[in-house]
Amino acid sequence: GKILVTGASGYIAVWVVKALLDRGFAVRGTVRSDVKGAQLQEIFNEYGDRFEFVIVADIAKEGAFDEAVKDVDAIAHTASPFSMNAVEPDELIVPAVNGTTGLLASARQFGTNVKRVVLTSSGTAIASPTADPRTVNESDWNETAVREVREKDREASPIEKYRASKTLAERAAWEWYDAHKTKLRWDMVVLNPTFVIGPWMHPVDKVENLNESLSVYYAVVLKGRMSHEMLVNTGTSWVDVRDVAEAHVLALLKPEAGGERIVVTSGPFKWQDLILAARRVEGDGMPMGNTSYDPSKAIHCVCYSTEREERILGIKHRTLDETTRDSLRAFHSKGWL
Ligand code: NDP
Numbered sequence: 001g002k003i004l005v006t007g008a009s010g011y012i013a014v015w016v017v018k019a020l021l022d023r024g025f026a027v028r029g030t031v032r033s034d035v036k037g038a039q040l041q042e043i044f045n046e047y048g049d050r051f052e053f054v055i056v057a058d059i060a061k062e063g064a065f066d067e068a069v070k071d072v073d074a075i076a077h078t079a080s081p082f083s084m085n086a087v088e089p090d091e092l093i094v095p096a097v098n099g100t101t102g103l104l105a106s107a108r109q110f111g112t113n114v115k116r117v118v119l120t121s122s123g124t125a126i127a128s129p130t131a132d133p134r135t136v137n138e139s140d141w142n143e144t145a146v147r148e149v150r151e152k153d154r155e156a157s158p159i160e161k162y163r164a165s166k167t168l169a170e171r172a173a174w175e176w177y178d179a180h181k182t183k184l185r186w187d188m189v190v191l192n193p194t195f196v197i198g199p200w201m202h203p204v205d206k207v208e209n210l211n212e213s214l215s216v217y218y219a220v221v222l223k224g225r226m227s228h229e230m231l232v233n234t235g236t237s238w239v240d241v242r243d244v245a246e247a248h249v250l251a252l253l254k255p256e257a258g259g260e261r262i263v264v265t266s267g268p269f270k271w272q273d274l275i276l277a278a279r280r281v282e283g284d285g286m287p288m289g290n291t292s293y294d295p296s297k298a299i300h301c302v303c304y305s306t307e308r309e310e311r312i313l314g315i316k317h318r319t320l321d322e323t324t325r326d327s328l329r330a331f332h333s334k335g336w337l
Contacts, residue, residue: 003026003075005017005027011210012196014040015245016078021044021047025050027050037055043201075118076252077117097168116188116252117187117189118248122194127144136305137305194238196241197213221275222331231271238268238269239265240318262308273298275288276295
């Protein structure tokens with residue numbers, strides 16, 4: 001079979017493409033330019049013509065995916081802007097929402113072979129970290145981010161603009177799906193990965209151009225650019241990019257995933273936990289961070305329930321030390337560490 005992966009040049013998407021090719025599928029990736037397509041073709045050279053790309057320059061445009069969905073058996077939709085540079089919230093919200101509902105509409109109309117659509121939403125569509133510790137699950141929605149953006153508009157914090165875009169895009173997807181599902185040939189699965197780290201395979205020419213989650217990881221963990229107070233008091237939940245890719249494959253293949261929203265996470269962290277892991281792997285040359293930290297006393301602001309992931313996907317997650325080791329290796333290979 002052939003799987004369409006949107007935003008195929010992205011950090012997560014390249015691992016999704018690789019995981020699918022390794023399972024014997026053919027993959028059609030959408031990219032924004034010929035240059036990115038050619039780079040991917042080089043990365044996946046060994047798979048021959050099982051990898052192909054098509055250009056979708058603007059995912060927000062009506063009918064953007066009409067051609068791309070033809071003749072594919074399933075779709076993984078990962079394309080969505082993940083950036084802290086938006087001034088207007090709509091710079092993120094419009095492509096996130098219209099890209100998603102547009103893809104679903106194209107799949108309905110032109111995806112005659114499509115059996116399943118997997119959407120890459122986010123843990124941020126479920127909750128923003130708040131001061132009161134709590135455990136959230138797939139019935140929760142990030143109302144905080146949506147409210148902040150409605151109230152403050154362009155003055156909202158960059159991360160809340162992004163979180164609102166993911167929340168609104170996923171909500172629009174479920175509304176669309178509920179309205180159409182009795183007439184569809186396919187079903188939908190939504191994955192909600194938390195903060196993603198791990199090595200990268202997509203082309204990155206300089207450290208400033210890493211994707212958003214690795215940029216934050218680089219700044220905080222490898223360069224020590226966070227206050228000691230925040231290092232021990234803030235954090236979210238992490239997951240390895242290769243485990244996220246595996247989740248996409250399983251979400252495409254497992255019949256029982258149909259119609260589900262599924263958190264994908266390895267567990268909560270404080271930033272100092274990631275610093276400690278980097279020091280275990282790399283030694284004393286790494287930033288020390290806050291030496292007064294006691295991991296056994298950490299109170300995690302948002303914990304995600306893993307019950308559904310375990311029941312439906314059953315992924316064996318990598319450990320933080322393995323993820324850290326492979327991430328640092330990737331930084332070393334570029335000379336950025
Ligand atoms: P990347 O920025 O590496 O990937 C984003 C992808 O979307 C890229 O291929 C990018 O294309 C494409 N894209 C973005 N905006 C547009 C647009 N307006 N039109 C066309 N294509 C666009 O980030 P990630 O791999 O980290 O993110 C992939 C997905 O996973 C996103 O949906 C993100 O929200 C989600 N996610 C990420 C998490 C993380 O911690 N990294 C956590 C949870 C969810 P181009 O390469 O040309 O820029």
